[in-house]
Amino acid sequence: MNRGTLLGVGLSLVGLAGYIVGVVVEYPGRAFSLTAIMVGIVLVATARQSAEGAEQ
Numbered sequence: 001m002n003r004g005t006l007l008g009v010g011l012s013l014v015g016l017a018g019y020i021v022g023v024v025v026e027y028p029g030r031a032f033s034l035t036a037i038m039v040g041i042v043l044v045a046t047a048r049q050s051a052e053g054a055e056q
Contacts, residue, residue, distance in 0.1 A: 004050075008043030011036050 015036030022030035 002047055004043050004047030008040045008045075008047060010040070011043065012040030015040060 015033045015038075018030065018033030018036065021027070022033055
């Protein structure tokens with residue numbers, strides 16, 4: 001696993017945890033949890049795509 005994949009997975013997990021907590025408790029900035037999930041997914045997808053391109 002490269003750094004981009006690890007960062008993406010970590011960001012997605014943090015965003016998911018923030019979303020779950022935000023469902024139960026209102027806190028300022030909870031909408032950023034969805035942004036963190038989306039950015040994490042994009043990082044995982046682009047890191048995997050660049051790793052596959054480097055192997056060819």
